[in-house]
Every structure is written in C-alpha cells, then in structure tokens.
Amino acid sequence: MSNKRMPTEPSYFVPSILRPVKLFFGVGVGEGPGSLLSDDYLKSYSSEVFEGVSQRYHDRLKSHVLIILTDFVDMCIICRR
Secondary structure: OOOOOOOOOOOOOOHHHHHHHHHHHOOOOOOOOOHHHHHHHHHHHHHHHHHHHHHHHHHHHHHHHHHHHHHHHHHHHHHHO
8 A cells, every 4th residue: 555645636737638629729818720610619629639538548547457466466376376
C-alpha cells in the first residue's frame, strides 16, 4: 500500500485535453478559426476527442493492471514451491 495522499483535484493535464478544441472553436477566448462552426460541431468534436483519450487511457491502464496481476500470480506460484 502506498503512503501517497488521495488526490483532491484533477491532474494538471485534464483541462489540457480539450484545449485545442476550445481554441479552435473560440470557447472562452472570444473567437477562434472555427467559431462559425461551433454550433454544429463543438459538441461532437469535444466528445470524439474526450472519448478517444479516455479509451487510450483505459487501454493503457488495463494493460498495466494485467501485467501487475500476472507478475503477482507468478510470484505466488514461485512462493508455493
């Protein structure tokens, strides 16, 4: 078990995930190159970007957990001998 404290705020990179989309559509900055398209595309583009990043994070986390579990099972087998 780790002595690390539980997080109390999101990681610093979480807001940066959608930064390029926000800048393109001019969200929070007044106007961007795609401002005229924001009514039609902002929601769908934001969802695509967020879901893609989330899926990659999930896949990577899943593979790390599987490696850790495999190592743990291997150690248990060795210890039982």
